[in-house]
Amino acid sequence: MTALLEVTDLRVTLRTARGPADALRDVSFAMQRGDTVGLIGESGCGKSITALALMGLLPEGARVAGSIRFAGQELTSLDEDSLCALRGARIGMIFQEPMTALNPLHPIGRQIAEPLHLHQGLSAAAARAEALRLLQRVQLPQAEKRLDAYPHQMSGGQRQRVVIAIALACGPDLLIADEPTTALDVTIQREVLDLIAELVAEDGMGLLLISHDLGVMAETVQRMLVMYGGTVVESGPTAEVFRHLAHPYTRGLFAARPRLGMARGTRLATIPGRVPELADLPLGCPFAERCAFVAEDCRRALPPPVAVGPRHQARCIRLDAMAKAADE
Amino acid sequence: MSEPPLLEVRELVKHYRLPRERLLAPPPLVRAVQGLSFTLQAGRSLGVVGESGSGKSTLARLVMALEPPTSGEVRLDGQDLNALTPAALRAAREKLQMVFQDPYGSLDPRRTILQTVSEPLRVLHGAPLAEQRERAAEVLDAVGLRSSDLAKYPHEFSGGQRQRIAIARALITQPRLIVADEPVSALDVSVQAQVLNLMQDLQDKFGLALLFISHDLAVVDMVCDEVIVLYQGRIVERGEPDTLFHRAAHPYTRALLQAVPRLQPGAARAPRRAPLQAPGSARPGEGCVFAPRCSFATERCHVERPLLREAGAGHVRHEAACHLAERVAALPGGDG
Numbered sequence: 139m140t141a142l143l144e145v146t147d148l149r150v151t152l153r154t155a156r157g158p159a160d161a162l163r164d165v166s167f168a169m170q171r172g173d174t175v176g177l178i179g180e181s182g183c184g185k186s187i188t189a190l191a192l193m194g195l196l197p198e199g200a201r202v203a204g205s206i207r208f209a210g211q212e213l214t215s216l217d218e219d220s221l222c223a224l225r226g227a228r229i230g231m232i233f234q235e236p237m238t239a240l241n242p243l244h245p246i247g248r249q250i251a252e253p254l255h256l257h258q259g260l261s262a263a264a265a266r267a268e269a270l271r272l273l274q275r276v277q278l279p280q281a282e283k284r285l286d287a288y289p290h291q292m293s294g295g296q297r298q299r300v301v302i303a304i305a306l307a308c309g310p311d312l313l314i315a316d317e318p319t320t321a322l323d324v325t326i327q328r329e330v331l332d333l334i335a336e337l338v339a340e341d342g343m344g345l346l347l348i349s350h351d352l353g354v355m356a357e358t359v360q361r362m363l364v365m366y367g368g369t370v371v372e373s374g375p376t377a378e379v380f381r382h383l384a385h386p387y388t389r390g391l392f393a394a395r396p397r398l399g400m401a402r403g404t405r406l407a408t409i410p411g412r413v414p415e416l417a418d419l420p421l422g423c424p425f426a427e428r429c430a431f432v433a434e435d436c437r438r439a440l441p442p443p444v445a446v447g448p449r450h451q452a453r454c455i456r457l458d459a460m461a462k463a464a465d466e
Numbered sequence: 467m468s469e470p471p472l473l474e475v476r477e478l479v480k481h482y483r484l485p486r487e488r489l490l491a492p493p494p495l496v497r498a499v500q501g502l503s504f505t506l507q508a509g510r511s512l513g514v515v516g517e518s519g520s521g522k523s524t525l526a527r528l529v530m531a532l533e534p535p536t537s538g539e540v541r542l543d544g545q546d547l548n549a550l551t552p553a554a555l556r557a558a559r560e561k562l563q564m565v566f567q568d569p570y571g572s573l574d575p576r577r578t579i580l581q582t583v584s585e586p587l588r589v590l591h592g593a594p595l596a597e598q599r600e601r602a603a604e605v606l607d608a609v610g611l612r613s614s615d616l617a618k619y620p621h622e623f624s625g626g627q628r629q630r631i632a633i634a635r636a637l638i639t640q641p642r643l644i645v646a647d648e649p650v651s652a653l654d655v656s657v658q659a660q661v662l663n664l665m666q667d668l669q670d671k672f673g674l675a676l677l678f679i680s681h682d683l684a685v686v687d688m689v690c691d692e693v694i695v696l697y698q699g700r701i702v703e704r705g706e707p708d709t710l711f712h713r714a715a716h717p718y719t720r721a722l723l724q725a726v727p728r729l730q731p732g733a734a735r736a737p738r739r740a741p742l743q744a745p746g747s748a749r750p751g752e753g754c755v756f757a758p759r760c761s762f763a764t765e766r767c768h769v770e771r772p773l774l775r776e777a778g779a780g781h782v783r784h785e786a787a788c789h790l791a792e793r794v795a796a797l798p799g800g801d802g
Contacts, residue, residue, distance in 0.1 A: 180654035181625075294518070323517035324681060328725040350654065353727025376731040394659035396684040398711055398726065402511075403666065404688055406659035412624050413654070 142311055142344045143192070144168040144207040150184075150191050152416070153199035159417040161187045163369045163440060165204075169361075171311060174338060174345040176355040176376070179365035180391075182413050185348045188365070189316050192346070193231060194221040209311065227257040230305030230343075232334070234317040236297035240289040246273075246300045247285030253307045272303040276333060295326035299333070306337060313338060316348045331358055352395060356380060361449075364388050367414050367424020369440065374450030384452035386460060387425045423453070431456040431463070470544060471505035472675050473529065473643055478502045478538035480524050480699075498524040500699040501538070508642060511669065511676035513690030513707070515683060515722070521699035522679045526647045529677060530564050531555060542643065560590050563636035567648035569628035573620040579606070580616040583635045590639060605634040608671075609664060626657030630664065637668065643675045650685060662689065683726060687711055695719050698755045701774055705784035715777035715786035715795035717760045754788070762790050 150162040162184050169175050177185040190196050192206060194213060206213040208224070216224075225231075233239040241249055250272055251265035260268060266285065273281035276299040289297055298318065305313060315334060319327035335358055338345045347359055355362050355376060362379055364372040364387065372385040383389040393407035411428040420426060422437040429436070433456055443451035454460075480499040487494065499521040506512045516522045528535050531547040540547045542558060550558060563586070566572040573582055583605060584598035593601070603613035609630040620628055629649060636644050649665070650658040666689060669676055680686050686693055687707040695703040695710070695718065703716040714720045753768040754760070760767065766789055777791035778784030788794060 180656060324683075325517065325721055325725040328727075331727075351727060352655075353729055356729050356731045357727050380729065380731050391655055392729075394656045395729075396659070396662065396682070396688045397729075398684045398687050398723070400684070400688045402688065402691060402707065405663050405666070406688075408659045408663065409656040412626070412657070 140210040141168040142171045147204040149203040151201040154417050156417045161368050161416050165370055169344050171344050172342045174359040176359035176362040177348045178355050183365040184368040185365050189314050226253040227308045228310050229312045230310035232301055232305050232315040232318045235321050236301045239301050242289055245286045250303050257308045276303045294322050298330050312344045314346045367419055372452040378447055378450045384446040385454050386429045386431055431459050472508040473506040474541040475504050476539040479536045481536045498699055506675050508675050509673045511690045513686035513693040514679045515686055516696035520696040522696055526645050526679055529645055560639045561642045563641040563644050565632050565636050565646040565649045568652050569625050569632055572632050575620050579618055586639045601638055605637045609634045625653055629661050645677045647679045703786040709782055709784045713795045715791040716788045717762050718756045
């Protein structure tokens with residue numbers, strides 16, 4: 139069976155003021171319809187660049203090497219027109235900030251109808267009827283009355299529902315959600331995540347969820363990819379990644395997170411140093427500078443993915459040393 | 467509690483008038499803060515938790531005397547900030563500093579770190595340049611930066627470092643109270659941990675009182691001695707974090723706690739409910755503001771507003787504004 143999405147050795151080089159910078163290095167993963175996959179990492183780790191590369195929306199002057207196959211079709215060599223035909227039709231996208239994703243000058247009904255009109259050639263009346271059905275599906279209260287409402291008349295959670303309706307309009311095979319709930323309050327976040335999970339399960343699409351929040355990952359995706367310094371440092375089934383925390387960065391990320399029930403005065407474990415700039419990524423492991431287990435070999439070349447368990451890998455050549463330290 | 471409080475907020479109310487929607491219609495009124503009262507002792511930390519629109523940022527601006535309240539008082543060391551002359555208020559500001567959420571927006575990109583950090587000294591005292599430089603180097607050292615950073619500009623620093631600079635600027639007047647409005651929510655997890663540790667260290671070292679505003683319950687739990695939960699401009703629950711998060715007595719606090727994603731992969735999702743009714747739909751003046759979203763609400767909740775009252779076992783202060791507080795607090799798993 140052809141994978142819905144197959145990314146192989148993806149490398150993206152951006153043009154920056156300080157010369158070319160490798161924003162992504164050797165990123166590989168695959169997913170089927172119905173799979174839910176999470177990309178987690180901190181700012182500058184390359185998770186949004188990955189999404190943009192999949193959509194063919196990289197900034198001007200970016201160079202792409204490696205392969206992105208969507209339902210068997212190679213995307214990296216596709217021209218802009220063919221990409222346009224895919225985006226919004228077979229690949230839907232949900233953005234972080236619903237206010238900027240929506241056009242403030244158009245009523246929401248028209249914005250949902252636009253992809254239907256564009257990709258499926260529906261008439262104005264049919265598109266409007268379909269827009270209403272979509273708004274009901276994302277459970278916007280009083281959907282009929284809201285078709286002619288403008289984005290500013292809605293709350294953040296309602297706007298995000300509209301963005302989801304637009305992403306779903308043409309029945310995509312793959313839904314990419316880039317920090318879909320980061321701008322929302324925690325109770326609204328819960329509702330929107332539940333909605334996305336339910337819609338994905340109903341339609342059997344693939345979901346690629348991008349987030350910096352471990353909790354959001356734990357509850358929403360079956361498999362997760364931990365990104366750092368432009369590469370995937372750990373990947374595996376969510377439960378396995380949470381159980382083993384194989385890569386030192388994954389471990390640091392977990393330890394740094396405040397948890398309910400920590401007594402006042404508790405000191406959080408921190409990761410020393412800072413995220414490397416993409417323009418001067420080291421030759422070897424991007425985490426080496428901040429890692430407690432670093433060895434000479436780590437700085438020589440990007441460590442290869444090492445198997446930790448079934449379908450669970452970490453790009454670390456010091457797994458043995460870590461395991462030993464944990465035992466002692 | 468015999469000492470007079472450092473900060474006392476009494477019956478604080480702030481209404482904003484919006485532009486008229488129609489020529490002859492009365493201008494709509496936003497009741498951002500509706501009668502808040504609390505005190506904060508020197509050296510202690512009070513967390514303020516709530517979602518957008520709960521009035522937490524308005525509260526921060528009122529406590530900082532950046533705008534006058536519609537009614538009520540903000541007293542610092544017994545002085546009502548809004549009754550002071552402009553000169554006296556300026557002097558009082560020495561004791562009162564603020565750290566903002568966005569470390570990119572809160573630092574002037576065209577000023578050096580020295581200019582930014584020492585500005586409060588210049589404005590408040592007209593301190594000589596040598597003293598400004600010396601004090602600025604001291605506070606930078608306290609937040610873990612180097613004095614060689616003084617000549618640099620904000621763009622040379624990462625988000626976490628910028629937030630350290632903002633904290634250094636707040637420390638330079640040797641304040642007694644720092645109001646921090648979401649100080650770590652714009653930061654990455656690993657950097658957030660560094661800044662939270664720093665804030666706790668500084669609080670202990672300088673005996674600062676902290677009014678810590680956040681939407682993140684885990685962060686508040688870690689940093690604060692006491693927590694107030696705001697909903698639509700009112701306190702719905704208050705208590706020590708431990709009590710509040712284990713025996714939450716207000717349904718809104720429970721809803722907040724339950725919405726926090728858990729670190730348990732594959733944990734069964736609760737069956738989905740219909741979306742909660744948007745806040746703001748309750749008519750003012752009647753009933754509990756949370757009743758339209760509340761799964762416990764009874765007839766009484768819709769007609770009689772619950773007042774903040776004792777809800778705990780008595781030995782620790784724990785108050786909730788809910789008719790059913792005892793029933794809610796007795797429910798299992800306040801922390802999920």
